[in-house]
Amino acid sequence: MPVFASAAIDSSAAPAAFFARWADMATWPEWNLDTEWVRLDGEFTEGATGILKPKGGPKVRFIIERLEPGRRFTDVSLLFGARLTFDHRVSTDARGTHVAVEVGLDGPLAFFWRRILGRGIRASMQPDLDRLGAAVLESQAA
Template sequence: MKQLATAQTVSTAHPSAFFARWADMATWPEWNADTAWVRLDGPFVQGATGVLKPKGGPKVPFTVEVLVPGREFTDVSRLLGARLTFRHLVERTAEGTTLVRVDVTLAGPLAPLWNAILGKDIRATLQQDLDRLAAVAESKAEARA
């Protein structure tokens, strides 16, 4: 398995605000600069499947492999000869903030090829996307307050 990138941020938004954004996949392009659209085939639950369309790339099927509300959301995209995994973790800190971390890995016999194709862009945008997600989560939480 190849670690492609890691991003982390601290937010004032509650973990549930992040899960609300992740569950509302149609809005992902608001904070994920590389995503044209995302469709989930049913409710946001472990085992759910969907399709993601990166800007300038082909549609990619994915599965919600792990879903622990308030703690972890892991999705796996099936690429030819490889699996691209985004593991999203949230944790409430003692200070009352939320620590959010995203780890991206590639595994499979064609992982080196996919790393050459996707790795640089993922590394370049992951932190920016997470920062935008935190801003959206915080603004949505403030709007509800």
């Protein structure tokens, strides 16, 4: 997957807290401001599918391609002629929890979608991840 955007944060929250927020896809618009709504068909498991509605864009089908609870979550949006992949990773060390997200596009029309979506995704990734980190900490304090 050729990566064209990435973002990262460090947090005192546990990795499981980030996975709980990612699994609750209906709440994604609270921290991902480019998303109007997300619907997951069933449970948050590897192979599950759903539909995402970006603000100002058409509905997009996606699949949870990889899920390693507490470590990694990869979702793939199925665009015409391309696959838009968001790879979410969580790790811990002595300083706390590190959360990183990388975005890539592949497929015969990846160049087209990178021109259409690339700037917006790159601009929103870090602020969205910052909001997710704040939401996770807020939910733990409640």
